[in-house]
Amino acid sequence: MGNYTTAAQKLQEELMQVIFESLGLNDNYLHEDIAEGSQVMAVNCYPACPEPDLTLGLPPHTDYGMVSTILQNHQGLQIMDRGEKWHSVPLIKGALVVLLGDHMEVLSNGIYKSVVHRVTVNTEKRRISIVSLHSLALGKKVRPASALVNEQNILSYKEGSFSDFLDFISGEDIVKEKYIDKLKINP
Numbered sequence: 001m002g003n004y005t006t007a008a009q010k011l012q013e014e015l016m017q018v019i020f021e022s023l024g025l026n027d028n029y030l031h032e033d034i035a036e037g038s039q040v041m042a043v044n045c046y047p048a049c050p051e052p053d054l055t056l057g058l059p060p061h062t063d064y065g066m067v068s069t070i071l072q073n074h075q076g077l078q079i080m081d082r083g084e085k086w087h088s089v090p091l092i093k094g095a096l097v098v099l100l101g102d103h104m105e106v107l108s109n110g111i112y113k114s115v116v117h118r119v120t121v122n123t124e125k126r127r128i129s130i131v132s133l134h135s136l137a138l139g140k141k142v143r144p145a146s147a148l149v150n151e152q153n154i155l156s157y158k159e160g161s162f163s164d165f166l167d168f169i170s171g172e173d174i175v176k177e178k179y180i181d182k183l184k185i186n187p
């Protein structure tokens, strides 16, 4: 697990460079903050369920961070499109799933949106996923990149940190309210 955690952090640094390049930002953008950023590992176990239509493994949500990578042993993850339709993410052996989180939506000033996802269960097989969630260090604020704020794309998000997210989930009814909506300016 230690080696996997280190490799996931290194992969995340490379992914961020590519994502920044795709946004027209310098691929060195926030380099040190990313290298010193936060990483949370979550291991999820979803037992086989006799009545999968009556429940979910994990309810719909977005991840708080910049990116999350997921290693899974069985299909079950679903993502929602902009028309609010669910799509199953296929299981590809040896492949990782990469999801963009709320802090990437903030940093890109809304050019990229965090993806709503959920987990379904199945009757046959226990599903295990190993998720690596990345953002900046606990108290470090993520804000829209100034190069992505202009007349066509006005400032649309307030700054937020991992620590702000933790305060949010300890205080709010997270089923009714979404962290990203708290950061939107004039949603």
Ligand SMILES: O=C(O)CCC(=O)C(=O)O
Residues within 6 Å of the ligand: 042, 044, 058, 063, 070, 072, 077, 117, 119, 129, 131
């Ligand atoms: O189990 C999965 O594939 C996703 C888990 C997840 O969304 C999470 O831990 O935030």
Ligand SMILES: [Fe+2]
Residues within 6 Å of the ligand: 061, 062, 063, 117
């Ligand atoms: Fe998630």
